[in-house]
């Protein structure tokens with residue numbers, strides 16, 4: 001099968017790319033996605049019910065600490081994520097100029113953010129005709145806990161920011177969500193609408209995995225694909241990788257584009273020796289603190305999203321940029337459990353080192369180069385990341401001990417993730433039974449509840465009063481990875497050996513190949529990647545279309 005553009009990976013970036021490129025009816029576009037083309041109610045609901053659901057994930061991936069899943073469904077991360085739609089701060093983009101990246105300052109990328117969005121709440125700095133509707137939960141609908149935090153934060157110099165995307169800097173406010181009338185607007189739903197899908201020049205091949213790229217010398221001429229019918233070859237005038245921060249690098253490496261010595265060791269013929277492929281892997285580390293809420297602290301039963309409130313603050317550490325920390329307030333525990341009687345009694349304060357410095361890598365597995373790539377995050381290896389997380393424990397304790405907050409909170413605990421908690425957060429009858437038992441224990445009087453919580457974690461006050469080394473050990477052991485994987489095919493100057501793509505996403509050292517997803521970010525923005533990824537795909541699609549005219 002032959003096409004003008006072959007887009008590989010139908011996630012946040014790939015849906016945008018396929019939609020925009022196929023606006024020109026003269027250009028044929030094929031979008032290849034390994035996952036299914038489906039949007040069951042669990043995805044469509046804004047309640048974030050898909051958290052950890054294996055059906056929508058690559059389940060064979062791991063990092064150095066254990067399983068680390070990635071999205072595998074049309075829409076990618078945007079179909080199963082927490083729906084937080086943040087741009088990041090202007091300086092996040094402005095700092096990319098230090099890598100010789102031109103045309104990606106905040107002023108340059110702002111029009112592409114606006115192209116993505118239809119902001120339902122604010123005018124001014126926003127777009128209003130983009131495919132992704134953006135809406136916030138108003139303060140009147142926040143939980144008692146979030147309202148109490150909103151009363152306490154100004155005393156720490158953190159004021160209310162009504163529009164967290166238009167205004168950067170420290171403060172708290174409602175999270176912009178890709179949501180309309182209680183439903184998720186994924187990239188697939190927004191960009192591959194029924195009208196777009198009717199285009200005769202767009203073919204969506206779901207359940208199809210690209211195995212490797214095909215070359216004529218250094219020119220990419222398509223890819224080998226495997227679907228339920230077996231292997232196939234797709235040929236294309238230009239190929240665009242949108243497989244995300246792990247798999248775009250993995251596909252390049254498997255195809256012979258990457259560090260020459262590493263590829264030769266694996267007997268992979270080297271097409272282009274690009275030492276930067278798979279390096280520079282960024283992700284945000286997270287720490288969870290659980291809080292058992294009194295009835296007046298809980299989210300109302302009619303709530304539509306479990307995490308509508310966030311706080312940005314500055315650690316004040318001298319070697320870090322301002323507004324480097326984030327606190328997401330999960331008014332219920334994330335996932336299916338949120339809507340169970342036990343999950344709705346517990347809030348989670350999710351502390352994130354938002355401007356992160358530790359970096360890792362994605363490499364092919366020496367024993368199985370054609371299998372899942374090996375992911376090594378090296379979390380907290382940059383001392384600044386570790387120290388800020390340790391300091392975050394005290395920040396949380398102080399917030400939770402403020403009188404307005406204690407009036408809605410029973411106990412705060414630092415989770416140690418026992419198997420029972422993991423089982424409860426899953427699916428199935430056993431999970432539901434345990435959740436029911438848990439809800440009874442949590443509703444019981446103080447001693448029974450405290451006994452139940454002791455199985456889940458250590459009291460926060462006790463952890464915060466420990467020696468710094470002990471807090472460091474806790475943080476290293478129980479932190480969790482977020483899913484903001486990025487940086488492994490980074491933008492840069494043509495003469496920069498560590499750069500993988502140029503300012504228009506073209507892969508250096510080969511022809512007719514681009515990358516247009518989270519992997520091209522030189523550094524990670526102080527935000528989740530979903531909206532920045534869609535902005536990136538809009539910008540590169542626009543460059544491609546203008547090159548054609």
Ligand SMILES: Cc1cc2nc3c(=O)[nH]c(=O)nc-3n(C[C@H](O)[C@H](O)[C@H](O)COP(=O)(O)OP(=O)(O)OC[C@H]3O[C@@H](n4cnc5c(N)ncnc54)[C@H](O)[C@@H]3O)c2cc1C
Nearest residue numbers: 009011012013034076077081082084210244483528529530
């Ligand atoms: C549980 C979860 C919660 C998150 N919460 C948030 C949040 O609230 N806010 C936020 O901003 N970000 C969040 N993120 C991260 C965000 O969703 C991602 O950063 C973003 O979706 C990445 O977009 P992408 O296009 O680069 O990759 P993805 O969206 O991951 O898309 C890559 C796609 O490529 C496909 N693919 C990979 N390899 C191949 C191959 N060889 N052949 C064919 N197809 C292939 C995959 O199946 C996948 O669908 C979250 C992610 C997860 C998983």
